[in-house]
Amino acid sequence: MNDLQTPPPPAGQVNRYRFNLGSHPQDVLITGPVPPLRSILDETPDPPSRVLIVCDEHTLPPARAIATPEETPFCVLEPGETRKNWEGVERILRRAHDAGLGRDSLFIACGGGVVSDLTGFAASVYMRGVRLCVVSTSLLGMVDAAVGGKTGCDLFGVKNLAGSFYPARLVYLPLDTLATLPPAEWKSGMAELIKTAILIPDGEDLLSLLQAGPELPRPSLRTAVARAVAYKGRIVEEDPRETGGRRVLLNLGHSFGHALESSSGLGRISHGEAVAWGIARACELGQSLGISPPRRVRGILTLLQNHGYQTAAPHPLMGEPARFIEALARDKKNRRGKAVFVVPSARGAEVLPEPPGEELLLKICGITGR
Amino acid sequence: MNDLQTPPPPAGQVNRYRFNLGSHPQDVLITGPVPPLRSILDETPDPPSRVLIVCDEHTLPPARAIATPEETPFCVLEPGETRKNWEGVERILRRAHDAGLGRDSLFIACGGGVVSDLTGFAASVYMRGVRLCVVSTSLLGMVDAAVGGKTGCDLFGVKNLAGSFYPARLVYLPLDTLATLPPAEWKSGMAELIKTAILIPDGEDLLSLLQAGPELPRPSLRTAVARAVAYKGRIVEEDPRETGGRRVLLNLGHSFGHALESSSGLGRISHGEAVAWGIARACELGQSLGISPPRRVRGILTLLQNHGYQTAAPHPLMGEPARFIEALARDKKNRRGKAVFVVPSARGAEVLPEPPGEELLLKICGITGR
Numbered sequence: 046m047n048d049l050q051t052p053p054p055p056a057g058q059v060n061r062y063r064f065n066l067g068s069h070p071q072d073v074l075i076t077g078p079v080p081p082l083r084s085i086l087d088e089t090p091d092p093p094s095r096v097l098i099v100c101d102e103h104t105l106p107p108a109r110a111i112a113t114p115e116e117t118p119f120c121v122l123e124p125g126e127t128r129k130n131w132e133g134v135e136r137i138l139r140r141a142h143d144a145g146l147g148r149d150s151l152f153i154a155c156g157g158g159v160v161s162d163l164t165g166f167a168a169s170v171y172m173r174g175v176r177l178c179v180v181s182t183s184l185l186g187m188v189d190a191a192v193g194g195k196t197g198c199d200l201f202g203v204k205n206l207a208g209s210f211y212p213a214r215l216v217y218l219p220l221d222t223l224a225t226l227p228p229a230e231w232k233s234g235m236a237e238l239i240k241t242a243i244l245i246p247d248g249e250d251l252l253s254l255l256q257a258g259p260e261l262p263r264p265s266l267r268t269a270v271a272r273a274v275a276y277k278g279r280i281v282e283e284d285p286r287e288t289g290g291r292r293v294l295l296n297l298g299h300s301f302g303h304a305l306e307s308s309s310g311l312g313r314i315s316h317g318e319a320v321a322w323g324i325a326r327a328c329e330l331g332q333s334l335g336i337s338p339p340r341r342v343r344g345i346l347t348l349l350q351n352h353g354y355q356t357a358a359p360h361p362l363m364g365e366p367a368r369f370i371e372a373l374a375r376d377k378k379n380r381r382g383k384a385v386f387v388v389p390s391a392r393g394a395e396v397l398p399e400p401p402g403e404e405l406l407l408k409i410c411g412i413t414g415r
Numbered sequence: 416m417n418d419l420q421t422p423p424p425p426a427g428q429v430n431r432y433r434f435n436l437g438s439h440p441q442d443v444l445i446t447g448p449v450p451p452l453r454s455i456l457d458e459t460p461d462p463p464s465r466v467l468i469v470c471d472e473h474t475l476p477p478a479r480a481i482a483t484p485e486e487t488p489f490c491v492l493e494p495g496e497t498r499k500n501w502e503g504v505e506r507i508l509r510r511a512h513d514a515g516l517g518r519d520s521l522f523i524a525c526g527g528g529v530v531s532d533l534t535g536f537a538a539s540v541y542m543r544g545v546r547l548c549v550v551s552t553s554l555l556g557m558v559d560a561a562v563g564g565k566t567g568c569d570l571f572g573v574k575n576l577a578g579s580f581y582p583a584r585l586v587y588l589p590l591d592t593l594a595t596l597p598p599a600e601w602k603s604g605m606a607e608l609i610k611t612a613i614l615i616p617d618g619e620d621l622l623s624l625l626q627a628g629p630e631l632p633r634p635s636l637r638t639a640v641a642r643a644v645a646y647k648g649r650i651v652e653e654d655p656r657e658t659g660g661r662r663v664l665l666n667l668g669h670s671f672g673h674a675l676e677s678s679s680g681l682g683r684i685s686h687g688e689a690v691a692w693g694i695a696r697a698c699e700l701g702q703s704l705g706i707s708p709p710r711r712v713r714g715i716l717t718l719l720q721n722h723g724y725q726t727a728a729p730h731p732l733m734g735e736p737a738r739f740i741e742a743l744a745r746d747k748k749n750r751r752g753k754a755v756f757v758v759p760s761a762r763g764a765e766v767l768p769e770p771p772g773e774e775l776l777l778k779i780c781g782i783t784g785r
Binding site: 067068131135138139142145147169170171172173174195196197200201203205206207208209210287375380392 | 437438468501503509510512515536539540541542543544558566567570571573576577578579580656657682745
């Protein structure tokens with residue numbers, strides 16, 4: 046789907062970023078190939094005594110490019126959003142324990158957002174915290190999950206009900222791995238990339254670049270990933286633990302999206318699909334309130350549709366409206382018991398000072414007859 | 416067993432400490448009675464939208480002195496060391512979720528070390544972290560678990576294999592609750608108090624105070640708890656995440672003690688019993704290496720025996736020696752794969768630069784014929 050057959054960048058091209066996230070810096074390296082273990086250890090101050098590589102059945106090939114299971118212990122998870130639960134975390138902890146890893150060990154997550162979220166959570170709690178390196182192999186991971194430091198697993202059917210703020214010291218984004226990314230996963234990551242392009246106050250050029258549709262040549266891909274990383278890193282630096290400030294902007298589309306994921310039954314709809322639908326809802330909400338300019342809203346909706354996303358409400362997989370509404374009210378981003386909503390503005394996006402009335406929310410989500 | 420019938424201190428006497436533990440301060444208040452919810456909220460900047468009180472079946476009475484289950488949601492855990500597992504954490508998370516608690520909530524742990532460790536861990540991961548207040552109702556909790564910020568639960572039969580560094584903002588040590596503490600729990604906490612008295616470089620007066628045996632009049636109890644809190648708080652301030660430095664001193668007796676707890680089967684021996692036995696081992700180890708003066712070792716062993724602790728090796732509940740040795744080698748406090756040992760010195764204690772040889776360890780632990 047995505048055009049990665051364009052000539053490769055100069056050998057060894059690496060975009061390198063450093064973000065200060067509270068107690069320690071996070072280094073993010075956009076590379077072509079997957080880094081071998083030797084390179085990872087070279088970048089790691091105070092080398093670990095032991096290493097555990099965590100991947101899933103789909104990301105075993107890139108994980109083996111880091112090191113072989115003969116060289117270092119592996120934990121291979123079952124793939125998929127529905128496996129993002131405590132059982133997955135426990136599996137990592139058990140493998141680490143069985144392999145005799147101590148507190149000065151390093152966990153390397155090799156995979157998409159699910160693998161990095163679970164491995165990050167496991168790293169944050171194993172013996173009260175071991176070091177973490179993330180090698181992100183999905184577009185979603187590269188533009189969202191890998192940078193920043195949120196970890197988590199689902200509990201009781203609620204997304205990321207348990208988790209931590211635990212930034213990986215080292216994050217690799219090896220663009221080569223995207224060449225084999227399944228179209229559905231590509232689409233999932235693209236929603237976060239579009240979200241970021243909306244958020245960046247001078248992001249019109251990035252939006253234009255994405256208007257071309259899902260076919261993204263390698264140089265554009267590197268540019269897009271680099272801009273998303275730089276933006277997200279800056280926002281997260283301001284507020285590593287999401288206690289206030291601009292970080293909540295990253296939630297654009299997510300209140301509606303998470304509620305859709307919950308009410309449809311976790312795993313039935315991809316995170317990206319849900320976020321894209323949520324962005325469409327945020328656009329309509331912002332326009333209803335006179336905050337999002339109609340021309341901008343039209344541009345965003347067209348962009349989402351060009352990428353094949355469902356933008357109409359209600360979503361066909363929404364499930365029971367009551368469950369959707371309840372999930373929306375319970376969103377983690379609640380402040381003082383009130384759900385927080387982000388909508389596109391003339392440039393970038395802004396947070397609503399008060400949640401909108403339920404009647405408006407219901408209308409925007411296509412829920413009638415209550 | 417303990418004499419708490421002495422005249423009460425002046426009404427409202429409170430010893431107050433503030434420790435800086437990384438991202439935020441921890442306030443510790445030694446009081447007489449259990450604080451009512453109103454007092455807790457008065458001490459909490461930026462009041463929480465919702466509160467969850469966590470206790471166990473034994474600490475329901477003091478928990479009800481904070482607030483009633485009609486006023487605020489309760490989560491009542493099954494009591495005991497063997498319940499310090501993920502199921503306990505999950506139970507707290509489920510109760511919080513069912514009660515609709517958001518990210519700006521407050522968890523109040525009311526109980527001993529197990530309740531505060533589990534509640535602290537749950538608070539650190541619920542929605543990636545909510546606020547925490549600990550009302551400690553056991554001597555062990557007051558002199559050890561409540562101050563500092565270590566949380567955790569056992570996994571795969573390993574003590575605290577999962578956990579976090581997550582200091583409660585507010586810690587109450589209501590001495591009145593100790594009046595009804597069962598003798599076994601009193602003995603459990605006393606081991607940590609003796610450990611602290613050994614560690615404090617000018618702790619001879621505290622050791623003398625404890626020489627009187629387990630009967631401790633209220634003024635002495637307040638003095639002892641206050642000195643233990645002040646010492647532990649200072650140590651933890653230097654090194655909130657136990658990455659080096661003096662904090663490892665607090666591990667005196669714990670390498671041997673944890674291994675004993677593991678090999679005997681979790682829950683068969685109390686933490687305090689295990690630590691006391693471990694302190695005796697550390698004394699013998701230090702004396703063998705010429706670090707612990709024989710006179711000091713004799714004094715410590717006599718003190719432990721006066722308090723009814725088992726100091727001889729092997730411990731009758733040790734179980735399979737191979738399992739004990741394995742647990743000792745795997746201790747969390749490993750540095751670069753080597754177990755860390757703390758032994759009493761002429762004043763205070765010190766860390767061995769290298770672990771002792773296996774032959775010496777076996778001898779000290781009373782393991783023969785391997």
